[in-house]
Amino acid sequence: MLLLSGLSAAVRAELPLLPAPARAPPQAPFRFSPRRLRCPREHELLEDGDIHRHLYLQDILVSVTQVTEKPKVSEFSCHIAGCCQVFDTLEGYEHHYNTLHRNVCSFCKRSFPSGHLLDIHILEWHDSLFQIMAEKQSMYQCLVQGCVEKFKSSKDRKDHLVTVHLYPSDFRFDRPKKAKSSTKHSKSPLLQNTSMPVDIKTSEQPQVDSMEISPVENMENASQPLSSLISLPPEKHLNRSRIPSTICFGQGATRGFKSMKKKI
């Protein structure tokens, strides 16, 4: 092969070995003058490379899906006190641990999907100075990582989340603190336990919403199971396959949100 030795030899020169006279413009009828080319995204020169890239993306099934059999281990249960979930793969356990035990509030045992949300929770629910400070300045941090806005109340924050960040108005990890119930939490260890995700303790109960729920809300949810929220769309929509789903789905969703909003 050609000149491979050249690769290892670090030849660096600042000046060309040959002289180059000053550039003259082309003489008609000739028109060539050197220029660097820029190729925008759509340039035909890039077509074949783009196609190759997309063939790779679409073919990825073959290599990525062949997930190797996960090594099964003999069943074991979570070692965290009070948690009795059983696992037969390490991945399953890792996922469980990170969901329920990694970002856990040490005061009230609630678990959060991220450290960021946990930090905000601890500050707002358990920092005794927080309420005092919040009366004087905006203390409620935005939940979106990277946004530095702060607000006077959790209500203001919710409005901000919905209008600026386009968050759903019933965002699950933004439950306002209820002054009374929270003091109850911190005093009664029994109640703390029931505020743990219901899935674990009473797994037979129809329960979808599991994290970050106060006992009161649990009962509300149980009294109106989510399955009642699902319904078939009006008959006329069924026959037309091309109707954008937003038409029927969107309205349904809004209604759903509204009814949830009242409860909160």
Next chain:
Amino acid sequence: MPYIEAACATALRKARKQQQLISKRLLREDTQNGEGKAGMEIPTDPLSEQEVLQLLRDTQKGTEERKKSLSCLRQALQHKETQQKFVRLEGSMRVLIGLFTSSLADVQMEAARCLHELSHSSDPAVAEACLPATSYLLTYLSGHSIEFTELCLYTLGNLVVESEAVRKQLLPQGIISALASCIQSPHEAVLEGLGYVLSQLLQAKEASIEIIPLVLDSALPQHMLQLVCSNLELGMGVAVEFAWCLHYIVCSCVNNALLISQGIMSTLVLLLLELASMVSKAVADGLELLICPVLRCLSNLLAEEMEGCNMQVQDERLLVALFTFMQYFLNHHLFIVQECLWLLNNLTADEPFFCSAMLTLDLIPALLQLLPCSRMVALLVLTVLCNIAEKGCAYCQQLHQKAVLSSLISILTLSDAEVAGQCLELLHLLFLHWPEAAADFFTQAGLQALEQHQHHPELQERVRALMNLATQPAAASPCSLVSSAAVPSSLP
């Protein structure tokens, strides 16, 4: 397989012409058999509305029932029709999100797989039905398990490319900073998924105005530069994704000065050198997927003609690397040859340094060998030769010595007007700077080759100008006008 690939390529080509070239990735654990393509086997017939509704209701029952019905739902959602029925059911997405935010790991995983199936739909309405899920998908990027984070990432990447409404929502929801914190993950699989999301975002038609400025403003570019050259031996997946990201950023010219100031050019040159040494050791399987976007970045950045960017690339080994790629990929991936030549053009256009190095490293014969490859390749080769010839008589003398003329005569006889035109330009430069080349040309079969084009309206003027030289005695060599000290006598 080659047949399928060719058919796919044709479809993709058509989509690209209509600026609708999008692709999605499907992560699907194939439980039945590990061999077949997961995407091809669809287990059952599409479900009716009633059946979908029943499955959704069953997910609200006890744990065992829930798991079973959720996994049935996931399989059913492999059907486009079932996907459409699902999203038209009122409240269905609410229920799915409820399951997705469950604290039971396997319920959450299975719900994530359902969302992922929906994200793979080619119906934009299905992607838009997933809008209520995006804030949760972002929240979970902080990672419960590698597999779960990966699923969330590929789901986001699929949704993002399908619908502008999804992108319009994800940007305010903070996708850029979520990705910027996720990019610190130590896991290859997560990083590759993240690169996928980012590359999908950056391909959006509104990217240069709405997305790229945000990306450039974040910590992402520096991480991307780092990741593009890390761990090549272990796995290329990560580097490939981020190299494409860089390409999409660079070619939209939003703020390339920033990337140049972060040292992108010298980083990419070193990467190419490393890749060339991998190619020369024949560990090149799939390497073209990485080489291609890296070449593009360098070419487009050079086209910026920015202060200081020439110095970042001035390394002769880069030429050797390019020729190593061209030789290796000549037969199977001709596009690599084209894109190497594009870069070679941008290197030689203004820099006598690289023109000189082309001659001293004796790369001209290898360049000439590429002429018959394709029209596009021939044009680019001739343009590079013109760049060199334009640098003056010492260069033309060298080109003449390297037997350029016979290749030019044969390409001139075989070519269409555009290639022939470029050939005429090159001949003119050679004759102008090194008249001995003209004399030599006409003693070979040059005149006949020229006559072939003398009636072509595009070419006739230039053909005539060159033919006149045959009848005139050679003028004094312009080189003799240059001080003799400028003509190097010790060239190899």
